[in-house]
Amino acid sequence: MSQPSYVPISPAGEVRPSMKTQNPEIGRVPKKGLLGAPRVNSGANAGTPAPNEGFAFTVTERVLAKFKFEHEHDRHNVVTAVALLAGKRASVSGRAPTLNDIHAVMAEFELTGSKISAAQGAEFAGLAHSYPAQRNFVDLH
Numbered sequence: 548m549s550q551p552s553y554v555p556i557s558p559a560g561e562v563r564p565s566m567k568t569q570n571p572e573i574g575r576v577p578k579k580g581l582l583g584a585p586r587v588n589s590g591a592n593a594g595t596p597a598p599n600e601g602f603a604f605t606v607t608e609r610v611l612a613k614f615k616f617e618h619e620h621d622r623h624n625v626v627t628a629v630a631l632l633a634g635k636r637a638s639v640s641g642r643a644p645t646l647n648d649i650h651a652v653m654a655e656f657e658l659t660g661s662k663i664s665a666a667q668g669a670e671f672a673g674l675a676h677s678y679p680a681q682r683n684f685v686d687l688h
Contacts (some may be wrong), residue, residue, distance in 0.1 A: 603644035621668025
């Protein structure tokens with residue numbers, strides 16, 4: 548609220564005009580994460596990362612927390628597989644993974660209902676602890 552004009556104020560208390568800031572220089576290099584950077588590598592074991600791809604792991608863990616596993620040691624492998632493929636699905640559009648990506652991947656592998664059998668878990672065996680296996684899995688799907 549501005550001060551009424553009839554109230555005396557000192558020169559130090561007067562409101563000064565605002566200063567206009569400079570425009571950013573035209574030749575500035577944009578941040579790499581904000582623009583869809585072209586793929587440098589192509590072929591096997593080369594991908595396009597999605598922004599905030601780690602969020603897929605958090606959401607997948609929350610979704611799969613409601614599921615019962617026949618073998619509990621399969622949980623980490625299934626979470627890894629679903630999160631990786633959700634990230635791949637999102638990276639095609641250059642966006643972060645969403646809950647819809649996770650549900651789409653789960654539907655692709657028929658991980659519906661509330662229980663995951665040993666046969667379903669065996670599809671993803673050893674995936675959580677081997678980066679080469681993760682890369683091969685993502686390249687195949």
